[in-house]
Amino acid sequence: MPSEPKVVIVGTGGTIAGRADSATNLAYTAGQLSVADLLEVIPDLANVAQISGQNLFSLNSKDMGPAQWQLLARTISEEASRKDVTGVVVTHGTDTLEEAALFLHLTLSTDKPIVLTGSMRPATALSPDGPANLFHAVQVCASANASGRGVMVVMNGEILPALHVVKRHSIATNAFTSSPARPLGRVYSGRTLFFSDSTKAALAGAFGGALSNDVALPAVDIHYVAAGNSHADLLSRDWTERSGLVIAGFGCGEIPDGLVPEINRLADDGITIVVSSRVADVVVLPETMTLTEGHHIVASRHLNPHKSALLLSLALSAEKDVAATFMRTDADG
Incomplete structure (x- = not known):
């Protein structure tokens, strides 16, 4: 028994x-x-x-x-x-x-x-x-x-x-x-x-190293786009204490044209940027977003802004490839 x-x-x-x-x-x-x-x-x-x-x-x-x-x-x-x-x-x-x-x-x-x-x-x-x-x-x-x-x-x-x-x-x-x-x-x-046989979702336990010490995770900010927003708070921010940025864009990851050069400049300066969406059910893919995915610009796939920020912080802490990490979130459900 x-x-x-x-x-x-x-x-x-x-x-x-x-x-x-x-x-x-x-x-x-x-x-x-x-x-x-x-x-x-x-x-x-x-x-x-x-x-x-x-x-x-x-x-x-x-x-x-x-x-x-x-x-x-x-x-x-x-x-x-x-x-x-x-x-x-x-x-x-x-x-x-x-x-x-x-x-x-x-x-x-x-x-x-x-x-x-x-x-x-x-x-x-x-x-x-x-x-x-x-x-x-x-x-x-x-x-x-x-x-x-x-x-x-x-x-x-x-x-x-x-x-x-x-x-x-x-x-x-x-x-x-x-x-x-x-x-x-x-x-x-x-x-x-x-509803199905036992299986773990993607990335399970992938960042266990974060538990081995009490060092604070890298700081990641979230910025929401809005119609008519000047984005002055983002453009004037001091990035010396921050490692990453999540953009909550329109729709499938669209960003106003006036903001694109500034985001690209941050990426060129080494700030890793994940593009998510302010929509409830997020779908942001490399081919749907305004920015071009590259080493420092990544599509969030199906993760909302706050979950994207947490995953980005862990990926930066572990010095893992951010684009590959977010791509793996779609590997299993």
């Missing part, structure tokens, strides 16, 4: 651990509850797996970033290395859940399931979504079919790949989806359905 799954829950704060003054108040304070507090309202989890938990942070995820994710990744790696641990669930705020999932995907190499979840409503809401999301995340993590799939996000009954997860709504409980790849599966209480 197989042994009971053992799942470790690492808490970082977020809305799922948030409290409001009343059940109908939209304003709340994130990161107020511990993992133990979250588990108190889900007693049936004991029927899914043996649970242990730790509180790593108690933060609103707007205050999370690479420094926190480096520590989070090292903590997950340590827990996953234990022979008796089936997998790790991370509770995280949804403001930066996309970037957190991508960072963990890019830096962790374990075949054990790593599942992130959160909520769009605080724990004190009339109908909080956190308990169901956490229950489903543990259920997915404990599934015999979850191994070897890389980092996943479980929200609103869907199992989403970290490389392609995106937040599409500011407040709705179905805020998260997967683009351009489809969800990995769906989860219902008592049943976990994966």
Whole structure:
């Protein structure tokens, strides 16, 4: 008879651990509850797996970033290395859940399931979504079919790949989806359905070196184009402390003609530039963007601006070929 799954829950704060003054108040304070507090309202989890938990942070995820994710990744790696641990669930705020999932995907190499979840409503809401999301995340993590799939996000009954997860709504409980790849599966209480055989998405664990030290990742800025924008803030910026730039362009990566010479000048000066799009479902290919792809100018493919900035920073830190790195994001979904 197989042994009971053992799942470790690492808490970082977020809305799922948030409290409001009343059940109908939209304003709340994130990161107020511990993992133990979250588990108190889900007693049936004991029927899914043996649970242990730790509180790593108690933060609103707007205050999370690479420094926190480096520590989070090292903590997950340590827990996953234990022979008796089936997998790790991370509770995280949804403001930066996309970037957190991508960072963990890019830096962790374990075949054990790593599942992130959160909520769009605080724990004190009339109908909080956190308990169901956490229950489903543990259920997915404990599934015999979850191994070897890389980092996943479980929200609103869907199992989403970290490389392609995106937040599409500011407040709705179905805020998260997967683009351009489809969800990995769906989860219902008592049943976990994966749509395909186990396979890791591209670049899984490719930047594990970022966990070997606490050196800050190279600074990368994001600049959004807008009709009639003078771009004065971009043109007057001091680039001595920055290594890269992501342009959130129009459509498929178009940039106003007046800005093109300045962007090319930055590239000539050694600033690596990734062109993404301000459109929700990003498609920027070398043949669709205004600029010409080259050593210091790269199309983001399907990554949005903030995920592009994180991947660019990691690629620069590891001194990897940026164009080849972004090309690999389309190798698998």
